[in-house]
Amino acid sequence: MRESMLEPMPQAAPGASSEGAVVKLLVKGFGAMEHRLLQGAVKLSQRRAPRIDLLADSEAASADVVLVDATEAAALQWSALQPWLAGKAVIWAGAKAARPGHMVTERHVMWPILPVLLYRALEQHGNARAATRAHAGAGRVLVVDDSLAVRHHLRSLLERRGIEVTDVATAEAGIEACAAASDIACVLMDVLMPGIDGFEACRRIKARGRAAPPVVMLTSKSSPFDRVRGKMAGCDTYLTKPVDPEQLHDVLGRLVSHNATPSSPPSERTPA
Known part of the structure; x- marks a missing residue:
């Protein structure tokens, strides 16, 4: 659509630097x-x-x-x-x-x-x-990955979108974080980690039933067998690394907003 030359000039641009001037x-x-x-x-x-x-x-x-x-x-x-x-x-x-x-x-x-x-x-x-931010509500996204570089990368991607992020380095810490906090809107879970792997961590988190947040499995392993294991553990969807920023954003928008609807039964979630 062609911009009108008669449109009034804005006095200040929202979000601009130096006090909007x-x-x-x-x-x-x-x-x-x-x-x-x-x-x-x-x-x-x-x-x-x-x-x-x-x-x-x-x-x-x-x-x-x-x-x-x-x-x-x-x-x-x-x-x-x-x-x-x-x-x-x-x-x-x-x-x-x-x-x-x-x-x-x-x-x-x-x-x-x-x-x-x-x-x-x-x-x-x-x-x-x-x-x-409306999709995420007041909740946080929990990143569970033993790689510091991956955690920093995912935090950067999400915080640019205005999403609050918490990250931990082990599956055990991820399980504890989900049990201790009620404001986790979604979990991004690595699969291969020392100790408990992501599949087992997902299964334990999902054992909370409807109180459990959506879990997105993030891994470089993309075989059909791994996807089946993820679904059996209860994960909501499965993304391979390196994660596409727009695909991650779309998945979070779908899962978090869906999970925020109290009347939606778990069966309505659509796994990938």
């Missing part, structure tokens, strides 16, 4: 002529809020909004190598679709109303984060 923008792709138009829009923004600051590639991770030319191969290749983009407000110019929280606009960007586009992108991103 500055939007840090990273732009990837576009031609020389468009970059001149971009520079003009940035210069004009210095006279009114929100002011736009263009970032260099070295400052990419601190951007409030990332604007990507989705028709340029180099820009798309760069984007594919930046996992942190999932947690940012991103505008895809010329794309047919985008992940939740990201925004699509026409390839021929209307640079004079760039502040409006940035405002919309931040607003859409904020709404998506709020929806994710």
